[in-house]
Amino acid sequence: MRRADPRRGLPSVDAVLKAARPAATERERFVNAARAVLAEARTTHESGNAEAFADRARALLAERERRTLLPVINATGVILQTNLGRAPLSERAIAAMVEAAGATSVEYDLVAGKRGERHGHAARMLADLAAAEDAVVVNNNAAAVLLALAALASRKEVIVARGELVEIGGGFRIPDVLRRSGAKLVEVGTTNRTYARDYASAIGERTGAILRVHASNFKLTGFVARAEGRELAALARERGVAYIHDLGSGTLLDTAAYGLGAEMTVAAAVGEGADVVTFSGDKLLGGPQAGLAVGRVTAIGALRSHPLMRALRPDKITIAALIATLASYRDDRATEELPVWRMIAAPSSDLAGRAGVIADKLSRAGVHAEVIETRSTVGGGSLPEETQPSYAVALSGAPATSLAARLRSAQPPVVARIIDERVALDLRSVLAEHDEELARAVAAALAKGGEDGPSEHSDGPRARAGRSV
Numbered sequence: 001m002r003r004a005d006p007r008r009g010l011p012s013v014d015a016v017l018k019a020a021r022p023a024a025t026e027r028e029r030f031v032n033a034a035r036a037v038l039a040e041a042r043t044t045h046e047s048g049n050a051e052a053f054a055d056r057a058r059a060l061l062a063e064r065e066r067r068t069l070l071p072v073i074n075a076t077g078v079i080l081q082t083n084l085g086r087a088p089l090s091e092r093a094i095a096a097m098v099e100a101a102g103a104t105s106v107e108y109d110l111v112a113g114k115r116g117e118r119h120g121h122a123a124r125m126l127a128d129l130a131a132a133e134d135a136v137v138v139n140n141n142a143a144a145v146l147l148a149l150a151a152l153a154s155r156k157e158v159i160v161a162r163g164e165l166v167e168i169g170g171g172f173r174i175p176d177v178l179r180r181s182g183a184k185l186v187e188v189g190t191t192n193r194t195y196a197r198d199y200a201s202a203i204g205e206r207t208g209a210i211l212r213v214h215a216s217n218f219k220l221t222g223f224v225a226r227a228e229g230r231e232l233a234a235l236a237r238e239r240g241v242a243y244i245h246d247l248g249s250g251t252l253l254d255t256a257a258y259g260l261g262a263e264m265t266v267a268a269a270v271g272e273g274a275d276v277v278t279f280s281g282d283k284l285l286g287g288p289q290a291g292l293a294v295g296r297v298t299a300i301g302a303l304r305s306h307p308l309m310r311a312l313r314p315d316k317i318t319i320a321a322l323i324a325t326l327a328s329y330r331d332d333r334a335t336e337e338l339p340v341w342r343m344i345a346a347p348s349s350d351l352a353g354r355a356g357v358i359a360d361k362l363s364r365a366g367v368h369a370e371v372i373e374t375r376s377t378v379g380g381g382s383l384p385e386e387t388q389p390s391y392a393v394a395l396s397g398a399p400a401t402s403l404a405a406r407l408r409s410a411q412p413p414v415v416a417r418i419i420d421e422r423v424a425l426d427l428r429s430v431l432a433e434h435d436e437e438l439a440r441a442v443a444a445a446l447a448k449g450g451e452d453g454p455s456e457h458s459d460g461p462r463a464r465a466g467r468s469v
């Protein structure tokens with residue numbers, strides 16, 4: 001243990017421990033906290049006695065033990081908020097996860113009575129829904145892209161259009177993932193225009209694959225051109241290389257039917273002739289975090305048998321939630337059962353009505369609230385710049401940042417959006433069954449405390465403020 005530092009007048013950890021007398025059960029945690037506050041004092045040249053540092057260590061320990069992973073109400077109007085865990089799961093998926101939590105036949109064949117295939121459970125239904133020959137599931141779409149590149153193009157060249165060398169957010173950059181997979185990037189075309197002939201002239205002996213990446217979070221408009229997926233698939237076939245299409249969000253339903261732009265469906269991407277199409281489980285699919293790869297039997301087989309698969313495989317809880325989510329599509333009940341699609345499909349007149357009821361309740365509780373029209377987004381790297389009409393309850397009576405901070409410390413925490421310097425609760429991303437809880441939490445959070453918001457937790461919200469897809 002570190003001795004007292006006579007030059008700085010800092011107490012030793014032992015002295016702080018003596019002053020604090022932590023219970024035996026928290027001694028280790030307390031020692032770590034005491035070391036941390038003393039180390040900080042050393043760098044800031046502060047001093048103090050053992051009692052003062054005991055108090056600081058206590059406060060730090062309490063802060064470290066504050067619960068940070070909490071269920072929240074997403075009133076941002078962004079349906080797929082990566083910071084808020086993307087797709088909320090259906091009741092059917094949640095029940096399946098609970099059921100799978102115990103002993104489960106995840107790798108056991110109950111008919112044969114011997115070791116079974118983890119990858120079989122969701123694969124058939126997924127392949128059928130995607131109109132593909134075969135399918136495999138990994139932990140997230142980044143892993144699916146990595147695995148596809150490693151299995152089909154390791155040590156080979158992969159051709160990507162310059163306009164598709166994108167960063168998705170959270171550090172996922174296509175050129176970096178390519179490098180990590182062991183493939184070598186070959187860029188073709190220009191930022192705004194790339195033709196099939198650009199790919200054709202780049203294909204050589206060392207080429208392993210053509211990779212197409214969906215522009216998830218930006219839109220290229222103006223003087224632009226890109227090769228058709230069909231052309232790329234035909235070219236890849238003819239020259240004996242793989243065609244991999246990273247679809248990003250990946251939808252099984254037609255987004256254009258809900259007043260949004262058209263997003264290519266997974267089945268359409270497969271229909272173009274791709275060897276592998278990859279997409280996320282927790283974006284427009286509306287399921288758990290997972291990476292789904294669908295496509296031709298030989299290509300998917302290569303992914304499944306690659307050594308990386310063992311490191312990227314999903315757990316039984318994810319598999320259970322995914323199967324239940326896919327079953328909603330199979331039973332043609334996606335827009336009734338999956339929260340993401342219920343939110344997308346909600347008529348804006350319904351949202352207006354719900355906003356009115358919540359605003360009334362809040363007004364009666366003494367909160368300044370009024371209904372406003374907004375535009376909501378799907379988010380999660382899908383449909384960039386596409387919005388839907390929505391309604392929100394705008395709150396006033398105190399500065400927006402202070403109201404927003406108080407909402408974040410509500411029970412449950414409410415994450416709102418700020419429109420024209422006013423805090424707004426956008427109902428597009430809230431399920432109707434949570435309205436009452438939302439109204440109650442907001443009323444309680446804004447009725448209590450002064451105008452300045454909570455004094456504790458002052459750095460939590462800032463850490464959570466960033467946005468990504």
Ligand SMILES: *Cc1c(COP(=O)(O)O)cnc(C)c1O
Pocket residue numbers: 140141142143145168172213214215216246247248249279280281290291380381469
């Ligand atoms: C979101 C996205 C990814 C990453 O998917 P995760 O499931 O978050 O790993 C990869 N590619 C594209 C095009 C995306 O939109």
